[in-house]
Amino acid sequence: MTGADLCRTNEGVWPLPGDLRKAVHQRGEPGSFLEDRGDRRHCGVDIYAPQGSQVVSITDGLVFDVGVFTEPGEVPYWKKTFYVVVQGDGGLFVKYAELGVVDVRAGESIRSGERLGRVGSVLDPEKIDDLAPGYIRRLQEEGKVSMLHLELYRSLPEPSDLYRGGNWFGTGEPGGLIDPTRLLAAISKR
Template sequence: MTALPVRRFLRRVVVLTLVAALAVWVWPRLPGAARAPWHMARLAWQEAPSALPVPVQGVMPARLADTWGAARAGGRRHEGIDIFAARGTPVLSTTEGVVMQVGTNVLGGQVVWVLGPGRQRHYYADLDGYADIQRGQLVAAGDVLGYVGNTGNAKGTPPHLHYGVYDGGAINPYGLLMAAPSISRSLTERR
């Protein structure tokens, strides 16, 4: 009578061991998009950051201006901040995250969306071009996403990055970027 439960237990151990071995072998061979759901779930459990590095290479927090809420055409309000830099300056991910979208839209022109810790979405817009990234890719803080430009409704303005953070609704990223000057320096100096 006791041999049957022991055999079942051993069979389960063997099956679980084989499944774990298969997972360890398969995981590195999966394309980035196939691993995205795991990373998205992991990021959702993390705390949203209380400070963020400046997402434009070489720009220090002291150069930022809080353009949140400024009037825009059609009665809209600015839901982000504009970070001015030379055209083509690398735009860096502020957090670890999963690339949700690489594409274009009417207002933002060439844009990248990254899902970061705490399910916050980070919006990088008015880009002049993209880095070698794709939807579903895991990125680290400091990875290049694209390059400063003035696409979308920013045509005719000086080159800049429009950076927004969304957590349910839009939140002002200015305070988050000003809270971490040492992080910003470390990201820009390592590039």
């Protein structure tokens, strides 16, 4: 099953109801799927949004997992954020990350358009210095310190030290990962 199939079998709602631009970064752009960040590649798509923006499920499904996504103890310029994984009725897993507030628990069923939580502020501008990766310093300069980071999976990979903060530090990419660009682009046109 592909992202396009998920789209056909489910209603499909833009994950940020307050975001009327519905811009999807295309491959190669900053914040896009598999963006090359030098020592790491981006596992999802970033949708920049103000802290506190509502995040809703794009599909009907089940809340599969909720947890901590980033913590300042791991990387100094990170703030604490959370993730929610929803298994859509079509079988695919959608990971909504860099949330500041989570409103659901694992095991709950969820409808498309229902709130999962709110966008957090993943980057701490005061802690970003010259040692931070270039893409982080650019985000700070552009004031893009809060966003929804969204990943799509056919199956969830085993936990790995190579996966940190939505980036993959190994060769290739995490098993089961799918490009969400086309799915989001299709949803954005509804």
